Every structure is written in C-alpha cells, then in structure tokens.
Amino acid sequence: MARLRFLVPLVVLAGSVQAQDDLAGRARAALEARVAAGTTVGAVAGIVHPDGRLEVVAAGRSGNAARPQLDALTLFEIGSITKTFTATLLAQRVERGDLRLATTVREAAPDLRDWKRPGVGDVTLGQLATHTAGLPRLPIDAWFLLGRVTTRDGPYGHYTADDLLDHAARAESPGPGPHAFAYSNYGMGLLGEILARREGTTFAALARRDILAPLGMTRSGVDTAPGDEPLLAHGHDGSLFRTGYWKLPGLGGAGALRSNVEEMAAYLRAHRDGRIAGARLTHELRAKAGGTSGVGLAWIVKPSATGRILWHNGGTGGFRSFAGFHEGSRVGVIVLSNSSVGVDEIGMHLLDPSQPLAPPAAPPAWLLAIVAGVALALPWMAWRAKLDARPDALWSALEIATTALLVHVAAPWGPAGPWAWRALVALTVASLALVAWRARSLPARTPDRPASARRAIGRASTAALFGLGLLLL
Known part of the structure; x- marks a missing residue:
C-alpha cells in the first residue's frame, strides 16, 4: 500500500509531462483545422514550457509576399494584450513609490488638463487598470464617431492623445468607484497616456524603455522597425480579404503594440517568473469580471481545477491574439493570427485541456x-x-x-x-x-x-x- 501511495504522484507527474509534450501537436492540429476550414489565413502558436523552452508551430501563410512563411519571428498586431503592458508600467511606478493605485487622474496629472469637478479626474489609476472606473468602452463624441468612418488608419487612427485628454477633462463624472467591471479601451488608453505624459514621453517610448528593451523585445513596439517590414503579417477580415493596419495615436495603451511569438514568450516568462518589475502586482485579484473569472491589473484571472490561469486576448481589424500562462503547470501559450476570427478557444484549451475545443464553425x-x-x-x-x-x-x-x-x-x-x-x-x-x-x-x-x-x-x-x-x- 505504501508503495502504491509512492507511485501515485509519479503517475500524475508522468501524465502532466506527457500532456505538456503533446501541446505542440494539439496546437498544430487546431491551427491547421482553422486554415483548412477557410476561417483563418495563418496563425502561429508558441508553447512556453515550465523550463522556459519554447515550441513554435504554424499553419497557413503571412499574406506578405516578401516573406510568406509564418514562424516565431512573424510580427502581428497584438491588440488589447497591450493593456497588460500598460498595467505593468503602472505597477512598476507603484512598486517604486511614484504612484499609488488609489492616486486619482487629477493627482497624477494635475497640470495636464483642467479636470472637471466632479469628473474623470476623480477616477483612480487602479480603477482604470481594472476596468472598474465606470467609463464607457470608447470615448464617444461627434469627432470620434466621424473619424471612425472616414479614416484609413483603422477606426481610431484620427483620434489623437490630445483628443482623448480633452474628452476626459470635460466628461461627466462616472460617480464614485469602484464600479462593476466594464471593459474600457477608453480607460486603459487614458492610463497609458497619463503615465507617459508624467515622464515627458510617449506611450511607445515608455513601453520600449521599461519593458521591451529590458526583455530583449527588439522587434516589438507600436511601429515596425526599419528593415522588419517583411516580417509583418498582413491582416484579413472574416471573409479573408486583406485589411489595413491600425494606428492608435490616442489609445496606444489600449492596443497599439505589435509583437511576435518569440518575444511574447519572453514577456510571458518574465510575468510567470516575476522577472520584471511590477509583474507580481498585476497578478493580484482585484475585482470580479463576470462568471467565475476576475481581473488583476489588466490580466483576466480564470480559476481552474489545477491553479489560476492569467490571460488576455486582443483584436484589431485583421488580427486576433491570445497570451496566457497557468500558474499551476507553469505552461504559457501564445496564439497569434492574421485573421479576424478569435483564437481564445485555442489558447484556453492548450492551457486547460478540460476546456473544449470545438471544430471550426461552418457558415449555416x-x-x-x-x-x-x-x-x-x-x-x-x-x-x-x-x-x-x-x-x-x-x-x-x-x-x-x-x-x-x-x-x-x-x-x-x-x-x-x-x-x-x-x-x-x-x-x-x-x-x-x-x-x-x-x-x-x-x-x-x-x-x-x-x-x-x-x-x-x-x-x-x-x-x-x-x-x-x-x-x-
């Protein structure tokens, strides 16, 4: 009996290792099924193993004639995964004592605008980072709506940082928070801009200096580096027609970054292992986010039978993305696609096999x-x-x-x-x-x-x- 008790953990460990070794195969099958069904032009998945090893699988094509193959270096728009970078920047400043999560917008940037009283100036930075500020999903006004249908740089390409700050300065108060979780690109874009303006720089430069450069993410950023254009995949809509790239001059902190599987793996390792300042602080559960999930600073926190999963997704006009890691198994997963069909189901299934992975849906x-x-x-x-x-x-x-x-x-x-x-x-x-x-x-x-x-x-x-x-x- 004692010998059997000794063997049980070995059997469980062996099953876990076997499941991890099979992740790449499951990822490849899922991506190939999407491409074969005509719902995706191409996608790349990265599996970050507990020892840090990265496995990469790909299916389909990049859509870029200069480099049609897909691999760990192919660049994609990662959309709202950018929010976890913005939250990390905030956490770094909280850890070193420059700011508090309870610091209000007015206190953080008193000279940036003449903030209406009461108004958005009374919202805290922590509420912005957890989507509990009571702000709408987007900064709706006539100029914002007009530009969404006239610009060629995506729906936010016309909306500058000054437009965002002007709107926030005169907006009505959402009332005392924290409010119930309500996902807000407006709030996270405002947070990114405030953090950057406090230090006399841009969101793009701040993210590069404090996160991208320290992690060796040299190809990631708001803009594609000169010479890296062949690495940039082309986006496609749901009918697989090519789309343009998005620019987010006023909402950069909400979704402006581009990256690849190789460099996103470095980012996940740093967060999983706490090897970048601010990481642990962003993982703490701070509010409910619907169902059994919660939210830390930007990260969505999902419970599972074997430990928490921290994840986020992203989407722009022609791209979809997923990044997350399992605290129990220490496995990380990145899925980047150059089509507008979501990949959350694939990423979550790879992190938690109990989550079903349905075959690609065919149109009725x-x-x-x-x-x-x-x-x-x-x-x-x-x-x-x-x-x-x-x-x-x-x-x-x-x-x-x-x-x-x-x-x-x-x-x-x-x-x-x-x-x-x-x-x-x-x-x-x-x-x-x-x-x-x-x-x-x-x-x-x-x-x-x-x-x-x-x-x-x-x-x-x-x-x-x-x-x-x-x-x-």
Missing part, C-alpha cells in the same frame, strides 16, 4: 443559400429593370452594384471558398454589361412622366445603402 447552409440566391438574382435585375432612358440605366446599374457590394461585405467568403467570390464578381460584371447593352439605344433624357414618390424613395435608399456598403469595406 441557409446563409450560403441566401447569398447564392441574391447573387444569381443580379442578371434577373439587369434584364427586368424598367429602362426608359439612360438615367434609368445608371440607377439600375447602381442598384446592381449596391446589391453586390452588400453581399460582398456580409457573406462568409473564407469558408465559402475563393470560387464563390469570383462567381459574384463575374455575375456582377455580366449584369452591368447587360444593363449597358440595353441602354445603348435609349434616349439621353428621361421622357415626361409623372413624379413617383415610390421611385424617389427607392433611389434615395439605393444611394444610402451604397454609401453604407462603402463604409463597411
């Missing part, structure tokens, strides 16, 4: 049927349109183009396959050509006919929907 058959039906209706629209003059032909062409544009925006082209999108393009071109052929003998001016409210409303709706489709591209 009814959705594909609707898309096919609408696309096939385009030639019918071209043939049946009532054309009395060339202006009618122009409106008919706009209706066809609008319909095709909305289908292009809404349809799941990745899972449907590239042939489906090419078929839509061919049907659209053929339909427009048919309208042009029918218009060749029409008069240039519309003949006299009674005004029609129905026709006017239809054309106005077509123009509005066409504009909406362009904005959604």
Whole structure:
C-alpha cells in the first residue's frame, strides 16, 4: 500500500509531462483545422514550457509576399494584450513609490488638463487598470464617431492623445468607484497616456524603455522597425480579404503594440517568473469580471481545477491574439493570427485541456443559400429593370452594384471558398454589361412622366445603402 501511495504522484507527474509534450501537436492540429476550414489565413502558436523552452508551430501563410512563411519571428498586431503592458508600467511606478493605485487622474496629472469637478479626474489609476472606473468602452463624441468612418488608419487612427485628454477633462463624472467591471479601451488608453505624459514621453517610448528593451523585445513596439517590414503579417477580415493596419495615436495603451511569438514568450516568462518589475502586482485579484473569472491589473484571472490561469486576448481589424500562462503547470501559450476570427478557444484549451475545443464553425447552409440566391438574382435585375432612358440605366446599374457590394461585405467568403467570390464578381460584371447593352439605344433624357414618390424613395435608399456598403469595406 505504501508503495502504491509512492507511485501515485509519479503517475500524475508522468501524465502532466506527457500532456505538456503533446501541446505542440494539439496546437498544430487546431491551427491547421482553422486554415483548412477557410476561417483563418495563418496563425502561429508558441508553447512556453515550465523550463522556459519554447515550441513554435504554424499553419497557413503571412499574406506578405516578401516573406510568406509564418514562424516565431512573424510580427502581428497584438491588440488589447497591450493593456497588460500598460498595467505593468503602472505597477512598476507603484512598486517604486511614484504612484499609488488609489492616486486619482487629477493627482497624477494635475497640470495636464483642467479636470472637471466632479469628473474623470476623480477616477483612480487602479480603477482604470481594472476596468472598474465606470467609463464607457470608447470615448464617444461627434469627432470620434466621424473619424471612425472616414479614416484609413483603422477606426481610431484620427483620434489623437490630445483628443482623448480633452474628452476626459470635460466628461461627466462616472460617480464614485469602484464600479462593476466594464471593459474600457477608453480607460486603459487614458492610463497609458497619463503615465507617459508624467515622464515627458510617449506611450511607445515608455513601453520600449521599461519593458521591451529590458526583455530583449527588439522587434516589438507600436511601429515596425526599419528593415522588419517583411516580417509583418498582413491582416484579413472574416471573409479573408486583406485589411489595413491600425494606428492608435490616442489609445496606444489600449492596443497599439505589435509583437511576435518569440518575444511574447519572453514577456510571458518574465510575468510567470516575476522577472520584471511590477509583474507580481498585476497578478493580484482585484475585482470580479463576470462568471467565475476576475481581473488583476489588466490580466483576466480564470480559476481552474489545477491553479489560476492569467490571460488576455486582443483584436484589431485583421488580427486576433491570445497570451496566457497557468500558474499551476507553469505552461504559457501564445496564439497569434492574421485573421479576424478569435483564437481564445485555442489558447484556453492548450492551457486547460478540460476546456473544449470545438471544430471550426461552418457558415449555416441557409446563409450560403441566401447569398447564392441574391447573387444569381443580379442578371434577373439587369434584364427586368424598367429602362426608359439612360438615367434609368445608371440607377439600375447602381442598384446592381449596391446589391453586390452588400453581399460582398456580409457573406462568409473564407469558408465559402475563393470560387464563390469570383462567381459574384463575374455575375456582377455580366449584369452591368447587360444593363449597358440595353441602354445603348435609349434616349439621353428621361421622357415626361409623372413624379413617383415610390421611385424617389427607392433611389434615395439605393444611394444610402451604397454609401453604407462603402463604409463597411
């Protein structure tokens, strides 16, 4: 009996080691399934073992013709994982006595703005770092909303740090905190900017000086270093069309960093082992975050049967990311993807096998049927349109183009396959050509006919929907 009691921990240890050794295989299978299903262009996963060893697996392609292969050096936008860097910067200043978690925005930056009383100036830095300040997810105002649909640098590319500070200085008070957990890019962006302005620098420079450089993360940062452009993956939306890169001049602390698996592994090791100032402080549970999870300073803290999991995810227009580590097994996982389909499920499954990993979801058959039906209706629209003059032909062409544009925006082209999108393009071109052929003998001016409210409303709706489709591209 004593011998059996001695063997039990050895069996458990052997099972744990075997499970860790199988992580790379499970990660590879998950990534390859995503690529094969057409939901992801490419992804890289890194497994940080308890001894610090890094295993890297990849599937798919980077989308960058200069370096199509994916590996540990490929750079991705990591989105909101940046928030853990911002929280670490705060924790470093708390540990050395420069700030307290209870320090208010007004106390931390008294000369930065004339903070409204009461207002956002009364929120504490700790509340900003734990999403308990009562602030909205984004700094909503007319300028912010206008820029979201006009800028070419992502939805936040127009919104500067001064715009953010001006908004915060005049915003209404969220009331005495802490409030219930409410995820806020606004709050974390404000925290990053305050920390940087206090030291006369930018968030990008502060993160490099106090975190990236000490950890040897030379390729990580807000901007891609000269010469590293071939390493930068291209992002893709849910239909696997290429997207632009995001710039976040005013919300850098909320999601502006780029990194790769190799350097994110160094970051996870430093946090797991407490080898960077401020790390341990960020791991302390400070508020509930929904369900059984809680939040430290930025890190989401999830309990499991064998220990806590600290993790965060990220997403920009064409990228998704996951980074986390298991305090019990001391395993860390990074998953970086250049498509806008989330990878949290993969990362969490690798850290905790009890978390199920479902196969990639295929679009429902009814959705594909609707898309096919609408696309096939385009030639019918071209043939049946009532054309009395060339202006009618122009409106008919706009209706066809609008319909095709909305289908292009809404349809799941990745899972449907590239042939489906090419078929839509061919049907659209053929339909427009048919309208042009029918218009060749029409008069240039519309003949006299009674005004029609129905026709006017239809054309106005077509123009509005066409504009909406362009904005959604």
